[in-house]
Amino acid sequence: MRIASTLSLALRRLRRRPIRSLLLLQGTVWGVAVAIFPAAVIQGTRITTVTQAEELGADRIAAVADPTSASEVKLAPADVDHLRAYLEGVGHTVTSAAAVQVDGPLPTAEGVTVLRSTPEGPLARGLELEAGRWFGTDENDACVVEAQVGTVLGRSLALGDTLAVAGTERRVVGIMKPRSQAQLRTNDLGFDLEHAMYKGVAQQFLMAMGIPYVKDDAWKRTDACVYVPVDADATVDWLYVRVDPSQLSAAGKSVREGLVSRGKTVLTLYPIVLPVILGDEVNRFDAVTIAMFLACLVMGAVVMANLGLLNALSRSREIAIRRVEGATRSDIALHFLMEGIVLSLIGCGLGCLLGMGLAELRVQVEPVTGFTWTFPTTHALIACGVAVVIGVLAALFPALRASSQDPVRGLAHD
Amino acid sequence: MTEPSPIRTREGARFGSVVREGLLYVVRHPLRSALTALTSAVAIAVTVNVISLSYGLDEDVRRDVARFGRLTIDVGRLPVIASGVERPHLGDDAVARVRDRTADLDAVVVPRRQVSGRATGAATLERIQVVGAPPTYLSTLGVEVVAGRWLETVDGDGRDAPGACALDAEAARQLFPDVALEDVIGRTIQLRVQDLDQTMTVVGVLEDPLTYRALFETFDEGRGARTLTSSLLSFRNVYVRETTIAGDEYTGISIALPDEARIETARDRLAQIWPNAMKDGQPVFLSGLGVFVRKDWMDALGASTATGAMLGNIIWIIIVLVAVIMISTLNLITIRERYDDLAVRRCEGATRHDVALQITVEGVVTSVLGGLAGLPLGYAGAAVLRDIVDFPFRFDPAYAGIATLIAAVLGLFSSVVPARRAARLQPATVLSRRLT
Numbered sequence: 001m002r003i004a005s006t007l008s009l010a011l012r013r014l015r016r017r018p019i020r021s022l023l024l025l026q027g028t029v030w031g032v033a034v035a036i037f038p039a040a041v042i043q044g045t046r047i048t049t050v051t052q053a054e055e056l057g058a059d060r061i062a063a064v065a066d067p068t069s070a071s072e073v074k075l076a077p078a079d080v081d082h083l084r085a086y087l088e089g090v091g092h093t094v095t096s097a098a099a100v101q102v103d104g105p106l107p108t109a110e111g112v113t114v115l116r117s118t119p120e121g122p123l124a125r126g127l128e129l130e131a132g133r134w135f136g137t138d139e140n141d142a143c144v145v146e147a148q149v150g151t152v153l154g155r156s157l158a159l160g161d162t163l164a165v166a167g168t169e170r171r172v173v174g175i176m177k178p179r180s181q182a183q184l185r186t187n188d189l190g191f192d193l194e195h196a197m198y199k200g201v202a203q204q205f206l207m208a209m210g211i212p213y214v215k216d217d218a219w220k221r222t223d224a225c226v227y228v229p230v231d232a233d234a235t236v237d238w239l240y241v242r243v244d245p246s247q248l249s250a251a252g253k254s255v256r257e258g259l260v261s262r263g264k265t266v267l268t269l270y271p272i273v274l275p276v277i278l279g280d281e282v283n284r285f286d287a288v289t290i291a292m293f294l295a296c297l298v299m300g301a302v303v304m305a306n307l308g309l310l311n312a313l314s315r316s317r318e319i320a321i322r323r324v325e326g327a328t329r330s331d332i333a334l335h336f337l338m339e340g341i342v343l344s345l346i347g348c349g350l351g352c353l354l355g356m357g358l359a360e361l362r363v364q365v366e367p368v369t370g371f372t373w374t375f376p377t378t379h380a381l382i383a384c385g386v387a388v389v390i391g392v393l394a395a396l397f398p399a400l401r402a403s404s405q406d407p408v409r410g411l412a413h414d
Numbered sequence: 415m416t417e418p419s420p421i422r423t424r425e426g427a428r429f430g431s432v433v434r435e436g437l438l439y440v441v442r443h444p445l446r447s448a449l450t451a452l453t454s455a456v457a458i459a460v461t462v463n464v465i466s467l468s469y470g471l472d473e474d475v476r477r478d479v480a481r482f483g484r485l486t487i488d489v490g491r492l493p494v495i496a497s498g499v500e501r502p503h504l505g506d507d508a509v510a511r512v513r514d515r516t517a518d519l520d521a522v523v524v525p526r527r528q529v530s531g532r533a534t535g536a537a538t539l540e541r542i543q544v545v546g547a548p549p550t551y552l553s554t555l556g557v558e559v560v561a562g563r564w565l566e567t568v569d570g571d572g573r574d575a576p577g578a579c580a581l582d583a584e585a586a587r588q589l590f591p592d593v594a595l596e597d598v599i600g601r602t603i604q605l606r607v608q609d610l611d612q613t614m615t616v617v618g619v620l621e622d623p624l625t626y627r628a629l630f631e632t633f634d635e636g637r638g639a640r641t642l643t644s645s646l647l648s649f650r651n652v653y654v655r656e657t658t659i660a661g662d663e664y665t666g667i668s669i670a671l672p673d674e675a676r677i678e679t680a681r682d683r684l685a686q687i688w689p690n691a692m693k694d695g696q697p698v699f700l701s702g703l704g705v706f707v708r709k710d711w712m713d714a715l716g717a718s719t720a721t722g723a724m725l726g727n728i729i730w731i732i733i734v735l736v737a738v739i740m741i742s743t744l745n746l747i748t749i750r751e752r753y754d755d756l757a758v759r760r761c762e763g764a765t766r767h768d769v770a771l772q773i774t775v776e777g778v779v780t781s782v783l784g785g786l787a788g789l790p791l792g793y794a795g796a797a798v799l800r801d802i803v804d805f806p807f808r809f810d811p812a813y814a815g816i817a818t819l820i821a822a823v824l825g826l827f828s829s830v831v832p833a834r835r836a837a838r839l840q841p842a843t844v845l846s847r848r849l850t
Contacts, residue, residue, distance in 0.1 A: 023743040026736045068491045068641040070527050070665040072501055102497050189639065208714055210644020211636055212493035237497045252638045256530075257540035263609055265530045267495075268638035281632050287802040291795060292460070295733070299456045303740045306449040310747055 003338070006331070010339040014346075024307055025347040027300015028387050032351025033358055035293035035383035036376050038285070040359040042277060044374035049274045053245035055183055056370040058274045059095065060126050061252050062188045063239040063259065063266040067212055073264050074235045075099065077118050083241060086258035092251045095242040098124035101230055102219065102237050103166060111152040113219035114165055116230035122146070122176050124240035125220070126183075132159045132174035140229055143170040147178035148223040165226050176223075184221045186369040187214065190271025193221075198367035212267065239266070249275040273368040297387055301394035304343060308336060308398025316405055323407035333403040340395020341388060348384040355380075432768045435759075436775030440783075446748070447780050450741055454784030454821055455791055457737035461730040462792030462817045463799070468726025470808025472719045474625050479712045481556035481623040482647050485673065487680055488706045489688060490666035493641045502702045504664045512667050515683045519676045521669050522553045525656070528642050528665040531607035533652055535589030542585060543642065543651045544607050546659035554668040555620075557649075562599035562618035571655040572605070572612035579603065579614040580653040583622035588650070595619045605652065607659060614654065622649060674709065681707050734820060738828045745777060745832035757841035766837040773836050777829030778822055785821020789814050 014021045053059045063083075065073035077099040084097045098121040103114040115121060119134040122144060135142035143165055150157035157163070161172045185194045189211070191202055207213060219225055230236060243251040252268040259266050276282060312319070319332055352375075359373035440447045489512060491502055509525045516523065527546040533539045545551070549565045560583065569578035581589065586598045593601075598616050605612045624630070631637070637648070643666055669684075671677050688703040749756075756769055764772075793809065 020743060020747070023739055026740055030732070030736055064495055066642050067495055068493055068643040068665065070504075070529070070661055070663040104498070189636075204714075205718060206636065207493070208711065208718065209636055210493070210640040210647075212495050212639070212641055215494050215496035216498075217495075249635055252635075253541075256638055260530045260532065260541045265642060267641065270635075270638075272635040272639070275635050276633050284802070287799055291463075291799055292729075295456050295460045296736070299453050299733075299737060299740065302449050302452045302456070303744055306446065306453075306744055307747065309446065309449070310744075310751060313751065 003334070006335050006338045007342070009335060010342050013339065014342060021343065021346070022350075024303055025300070025343060025350065027296050027298075027303055028344055028347025028391065029300075029351045029354055031293050031296030031300060032348050032380075032383045032387055033354035034296055035289060036352065036355040036379045037358040037362070038289050039376040039379040040355060040373040041362050041371070042282060043376050044359070044363075044372040045274070045277045045370060047374060048370050048372050049278055050245065052370065054126055055180065056271060056274065057126055057183075057186060057188070057190060058248060058271050058278075058370070059242050059245045060124075060188075060270060061241045061243065061248070061255055062269045063241070063255050064214075064237065064269065066265045066267050069265050073266065075237070075239055075264065075266070077230055077232055077234065077236060079236075079239055079259065079262065079264070080118055082262060083239065083255060083258050086261070087241065087243070087251060087254050090254050092247050092254060093244045095244075096120045096124045097239070097241045099230060099236040100125070100238045100240060101234060102216065103228075106165065106226065108164070109153050111222065111224055112149055113222065113225045115219075115225050115227050116166075116234065116236075117227050118230060121227045121240075122174075122225075124242055126242070127176045127179065130175045130177040132172070135173050135227070135229055137229060137232075139173075141168065141170050142173045142229070144174035144176065144227040145172055146176045146223045146225045149226055152224045163226065165228055168228075170228060178223055182369055184223060186221075187217065188220070188269035188271075190274055190369055191367050192369045195367035197365055202367045214269075245274075246278065249279075271368070271370070274370060293383060293386075297390050300347065300387075301390045304340060304391060305394040305397055308340065308395050309401065311339075312336070312398045312402035312405075315402070319402055319405055320407040320409075323405075329403040332405075333399040336399030336402055337392060337395050340391050340399070343395075344388045344391025345384075347391070348387050351383070351387070352380055428768070429771070432764070432771045433775050436772040437779060439772070439776050440779050447783075450744065450780045451784030451787065453737055453741055453744075454781040454824055455788035457734050457824060458785040458788030458817050458821050459792035459795055460733045461820055462789060462813060463796050464726050464730040464733075465813045465816065466792075466796055466809050468723040469813070470810070471626075472723040474808060475719045476712075476716045478623050478625055479715055482708060482712065483555045483668075483670065484709050484712060485671045485677060486554045486708045487669045487671070487677065487684065488643070488666050488708065489669070489684060489703055490643050490706065492702060492704045493643070504667070504703060505662050508703070509664070509667055511687060512669060512684065515687065516669055516671075516680050519680055520672045521676070521680060522550050524548060524551050524554055524668045524670070525664045526551065526666050526668060527656065527659040527661055527663075528646065529607050529659055530642070531605055531652070533585075533589060533606075534604040535601065536593065537589055537591055539585070539588055543645050543648075544605065544659065545646065545651050545653050546656050547653065548656050550670075551653065551668070554670045557623050558621050559618050560621040561595045562616070564618050565653060565655060569617065569655055571657040572614050573610075573657060577605075577612050577614040577654065577658060578617045579605070580618040580620060581616055582620050582649045582651050582653075584624075584627060584650040585652055586616070586619045603652070605654070612658065614652075620649070620653075624649060677707060677709060681705060730820075734824055738824055741777070741781070741824070741828035742831050745773070745828060746835060749773070749832045749836050752836075753839060753844045756836055756839060757844040760839070760841040761845070769839075770833040770837040773833040774826065774829040777832070778825035781821045781825025781828070782818065785818050785824070788821070789817060792817070 049056060049058050065075060080097045080099045084094050087094050098118045100121050101116040103116050106112040106114055119137060135144060143163060145157055157172055159172055162169045163172060185192050187193055191198045241255060248270055252270055255268050256266060363371050363373055513523050524547055529544055530541050531544040533542045549567055552564045565578060565580050570576045583595060586595055589603060590598050598619055602613050602615050605614050669680060671680055684705045688705050759769060
């Protein structure tokens with residue numbers, strides 16, 4: 001009852017000057033926001049990376065010949081078996097692997113791209129079968145089609161239908177599931193090609209860092225490719241390997257090393273930001289976040305303590321009257337403490353909201369597909385706990401000073 | 415010597431007394447002043463930290479990058495992945511054309527052949543860049559030899575005669591962990607390039623121009639997608655004689671020029687043979703050879719780190735703004751408590767201007783004192799963070815000056831509203847309210 005009445009008194013005082021309270025609360029608000037916003041983005045993106053690795057391409061490595069090498073690098077279907085064996089030999093789990101050669105558009109329909117590939121081509125590229133099966137290595141009268149091939153051709157395609165591809169009538173033995181718009185917009189490096197930040201900043205930055213411009217990869221994002229078997233002795237453009245997402249970075253290194261032993265220099269393309277987010281190294285920046293959090297909080301606490309002191313001085317008459325009316329010293333101290341706690345709690349609430357706002361803003365400006373945020377409960381609880389403790393400590397000193405005032409002197413002075 | 419005018423002397427004395435009054439207030443209320451100063455101290459500590467980090471990093475990166483060979487132009491294949499296009503030829507005829515076009519520019523023309531290979535010293539590196547070039551290659555870079563010497567024409571290529579090689583410091587560290595760079599000289603490595611095993615003796619080690627290599631490589635997931643030509647500037651290479659790597663084609667031709675003026679001339683001449691490859695981040699051509707001026711690339715990269723430093727500014731500006739608003743609000747509340755004092759000062763003859771000045775002096779003095787206290791706090795905080803995070807904080811006395819200036823501005827801005835409020839008060843109203 002006593003606490004409730006003190007609480008309502010404290011709330012009334014804070015409500016009387018909301019703008020002033022809000023301005024003084026800034027330290028706590030920014031402190032809590034700074035503490036939880038990076039954690040919100042890292043946690044959210046980690047969860048998405050793990051749960052939606054296939055959709056984000058966070059389990060997929062594409063290898064392509066280095067365009068700047070002195071002698072021409074020729075990749076071959078046989079490299080796939082070699083890579084699979086090499087990767088498994090050094091401890092990686094290979095989900096699927098394939099070699100893909102871009103044969104060009106279908107003569108009858110520019111929008112459909114013919115790909116010659118080893119049987120698991122679409123699977124290694126991250127697509128899933130909707131119906132049917134893969135073709136066999138030498139099944140030259142078979143093909144597998146992606147979801148939009150029928151739409152582009154202006155006809156419905158079903159299993160068993162025939163399609164004239166590369167001069168041969170081929171049976172459709174497999175149909176792939178359509179991919180999401182986000183997948184279709186994302187390139188092998190994990191960037192959203194339609195994002196303004198990618199077009200405006202990231203692309204130039206990547207090129208300045210020596211990452212080449214991939215010119216002819218529009219087919220990767222059409223959902224309108226037809227897969228037919230590749231000849232064993234053919235040269236291929238792309239090798240694809242899918243691995244455990246947690247091994248992506250290490251497997252990428254192994255792919256490069258595995259092909260050097262075959263005398264081939266390749267570039268490996270995979271989402272370059274997601275492994276950083278998944279790694280432990282990013283946690284070392286927690287110290288910076290904590291430092292900023294504490295700096296903001298100390299500023300907030302100092303201002304709150306200062307305000308409390310001023311209150312204790314300026315409200316000496318009010319305190320004296322309350323004492324004369326029967327309020328004990330502990331009542332007065334409790335009132336000041338309550339104001340501190342209420343201020344801190346409101347600051348924490350607003351800080352959490354601001355933190356979420358900052359996280360959303362960060363996600364919006366990020367051109368990497370898969371960047372998202374989630375509410376970091378543990379971080380928020382710790383941040384708010386520390387903020388309230390510091391707030392209480394800041395309120396304690398003025399509270400003790402106010403409660404120790406002699407009511408007679410307080411009234412006589414006035 | 416001219417006598418100061420009486421009016422000016424009177425104004426000077428008046429200004430002095432107002433300042434003294436402001437200082438006295440700060441001294442008479444030590445707790446309140448100390449708490450306000452502490453807010454300023456924390457804000458300045460954060461500012462020192464952030465400036466040390468962002469500007470220090472920017473300067474270090476610019477210095478590092480400048481050592482990549484600012485006066486060098488490269489001719490090479492375009493970094494564009496496009497299937498079905500004709501592969502450009504870069505052989506001795508191209509070298510001859512470059513020599514011909516740059517003959518009068520004192521240029522050093524260095525053709526280079528580069529392959530990925532395996533190297534084994536005390537440890538094995540499964541994939542390392544092996545650069546085959548004539549001894550003049552060193553003039554295309556801005557780095558020094560830190561141990562031993564650079565390759566010379568007397569050195570063998572490992573094919574017909576015992577081979578010699580030079581290493582980048584990082585390659586030496588990885589091939590011979592826990593061995594001092596000077597002690598790597600004279601050791602041998604097994605080099606496997608183009609399906610041939612060769613034994614090479616290390617004759618020299620190049621200095622590492624990358625100050626923050628470990629930190630950047632930790633987060634550099636894009637390294638696997640970097641072309642051979644770009645990997646060259648990762649400075650983790652093995653350098654061998656030009657004949658160690660066989661072939662008719664070169665990976666690139668580097669042209670080192672004596673000064674920036676001649677870079678422009680060489681660029682124009684070479685661009686007539688091989689037009690520049692990229693425009694606004696897009697390839698102009700899909701295949702062929704292009705001319706890359708390292709200076710341009712360095713300037714672009716420098717602009718990127720400068721942008722990073724600018725973004726760092728946002729953090730401390732927000733912190734300082736928060737401090738300004740909080741101190742300002744606090745001062746406003748304090749002013750209300752001091753209405754009586756200020757009204758009496760007005761009755762004693764102080765003008766509105768004097769009152770505003772006094773409040774401003776109080777604010778600036780408190781802030782600057784806090785800021786000065788914040789400097790060591792900032793340095794200490796940065797030292798602790800550097801140990802925990804292993805991030806490159808770099809200090810410069812100039813940053814301390816900037817931070818003190820920011821503290822003064824902080825005090826000034828946080829006094830504007832309270833000073834206006836104090837100057838507007840009506841002494842008669844305040845005191846009559848008091849008397850009734």
